[in-house]
Amino acid sequence: MMMTLKQQLDLLNSQKASATELTQEALQKAHALQDKLNAFVTIDDSSLEAAKSADERRARGENGLLDGLPIALKDIFCTDGLKTSCGSKMLDNFVAPYDATVVSKLKSAGAVSIGKLNMDEFAMGSSNENSFYGPVKNPWNTQKVPGGSSGGSAAAVAAGIVSATLGTDTGGSIRQPASFCGITGLKPTYGRVSRYGMVAYASSLDQGGPMARTAEDCALLLSAIAGHDPRDSTSVNRPVDDYETALSQGVAGKVIGLPNQYFGEGLDEGVRKVVDDAIKALESLGAKVVELDLPQQSLALPAYYVIAPAEASSNLSRYDGVRFGYRAENPADLNDLYCRSRSEAFGEEVQRRIIAGTYVLSEGYFDAYYRQAQRLRRMIYNEFATAFESVDMIVGPTTPTVAFDLGQNTKDPVAMYLNDIYTITANLAGIPGLSVPCGFSDGMPVGLQILGRPFEEGTLLAAGHAYQRATDWHTQQPEGL
């Protein structure tokens, strides 16, 4: 039986279970399902020690917000003393001497991390097939991809290994796998959660966030990780809302916009039907639904595939074989050291994006690509800003299809990129986005995406929570694990 974070917390508070027991169980499941799902890069058995300490704290009445709750982290968050691979051969030997800010925040809230989760290499991918450690399988059907790049984070929750994980979202990497695996995932507003110690893919788009079974659990986790960090200049210095209180707001009286562009060509009929039902459910909860026209949304994909690779090409320059990470053997000279270290240790998709990013920043192309993409980005932001003057939320499918077969899109990068068509706009505009399970199509979960105004995570979580109180899609569990 799979539990939510909240239910586990109740067990701890009522002394019906100990942190050690919960952690032991999570570790057992993690080991047992590793061959089948490949969700972890590292399972940290020493986390039992942390669980014991949590039990001692609780006995003394010194427990924090998440004390004793087993969770797991996408392997993009640096952990002091434990390998952080970012899904890459490049960092297969990398152990950071520091914790990411969100990791230290979770630690001080008492959460117990049982390990590091598999992911697309450097968070580049939508299927988790780009990992040096092999693909993650979807717990609902192990022939299917779990989505990416936070595929391990989604699969571990869907399989009930842990109740909550941390993922990161640069173009949909929390919401798309959440949708594919039938769980709830939140990409917070850019700047709400510190990026310090989170390995960078595209710095102006990357944002860490919670993945769990329920919106309520996401609220709990977000409360622990959100906030200004003086070590991240792009984190925003404004108070963090009380997300748990916000949950009770509901959706009654809220105006929900449905952009025509999210229901057009390319949307799978089965997904459309499920999403239509979900919207009706929101209406019956008191939300007012209006149609929206957001014509600039079509600019998002080209803008994203200029800006993200451009930043990535620069962010990944530090992996040169000189100070840490993979180093080619017996280099003939400096250039050979660079070329071979990077060619041997970066996967195909990473190399593709580095090359594309290098190209768009080159002299003579910068204005035509990078500057133009920034202009599109501003247009998309402005379009959202205008829309949010008349609606409180924008709702649609998280992805155009349900999870596809492993290997189906690996030869066609553009088909793969189209998976993110509904999610990348939120990264370009910096706004928050939530994906909640809303049904099934062809036996695979479908996600409903709810976008909101900057820093209105509370509004989204309240809508998700209201929906989840009225439906039971989020309680469905894959069978045969």
Place this chain on the structure above:
Amino acid sequence: MQWETVIGLEIHAQLATQSKIFSAASTAFGAEPNTQACPVDLGMPGILPVVNQEVVRMAVMFALATNAEIGQRSVFERKNYFYPDLPKGYQTSQFEFPIVGKGKVEIVLEDGSTKVVGLTRAHLEEDAGKSVHDLYSEFSAIDLNRAGTPLLEIVSEPDMRSAKEAVAYAKKIHSLVRYLGICDGNMQEGSFRCDANVSVRLKGESEFGTRAEVKNVNSFRFLERAINFEVERQIDLLESGGTVVQETRLYDPTKDETRSMRSKEDAEDYRYFPCPDLLPVVIEEADIQSIRDALPELPDQRLNRYQSQWQLSGDDARLLVQDRSVAEYFEAVANQADPKLASNWMVNEVIVRLDKDSIEIERSPVGPSQLAALIARIADKTINGKIGRQILDALWSGEASDVDSYIADKGLKQVTDTGAIEAWVDEVIANSPDQVQQIKEGKDKVMGFLVGQAMKLSKGKANPAQLSELFKAKILG
């Protein structure tokens, strides 16, 4: 053919902050390799930069001191290239929107005329680490202590027309940053580095010639020599029918020549773009005002003060204010002794000796109090100037330490005994009938000879002015 030289300088001034531009690691010089490099400086995964606000304040000080525009919204950008001592694979610098815009400084040329040199811009950036190639036979070593050290790159307009002008400009900037306290100016340690863009063209031509950038110049003397060498090289090349290629050249002080380092064809495409990890630096008018209010007295203001307060000549005052330490030394002397005499002794004796021994005034063997004591004894006529120089020599070498006891020990007190002086004057008059005759005929210049003879007899201890008076009285009646 008449050639004209055109020079522009790029000066890298290392900002005198305690910690680095984007991290809390120390910037102190000379530590064990890689002991002052934290995860930010090492470019480790996930680590983010945070701007040291002190560098912003220092850049604004520089802008205010050079009447420059202040970029109220400046942007850090990434300059991308691979090099082992560049940990992140990019240097965080400023490009399109620098913190300091157009400005100007006034320099004084050798003939005493002044010239205004334009500043194109000045921007903030981080220094790279250091590659050490001679430590191991098979490997190069990397020291990242310097990585992330804050630099202000000051770019001039191509306004200089000779090596001397370029040196005067570089000295002016050096003087300014030291006055502002934003750079220690130590050229040997690389805290103040000059690159010169040098080209030549025919006089009257309006287009600039192709330029070469001369690097690795770590003293003002080398700057002058490197530019002169480069100018001659280019003129020789053009006069023999060749062309100058745009390239970077390295100055070799031991051979006194420049040689090619890389040509423009090898120039990298740096793929500048705004650094997404840093917000634009926004400077409020109120911040600028409070920095302005706290500016120290600058060399030009100090020059005016020396002239009005102490009636020093323009040349002397200019020499004294150029280096903040020299000026402070001088003021310490001038506050304890006659300022005019203090100025003369600084200009004619102390600065000359420092130059000759190639030492900085901070390491001067004679302190301001000793010099003031010496000048006081000259002013009160205990000793004359000649003996004064002799005592300064003794102080300089360490033979003497206290002026008064040295005068007493060596019996250097000026002879004021009229009887003794009269005896020397009489003796000289008796021995020099020809010269005495000439003075009677109105040839005043000969007086110097007579005074000199008498000084010799006094072993330097007579007062020359007193002797002169006495000669006049005795010969002319």
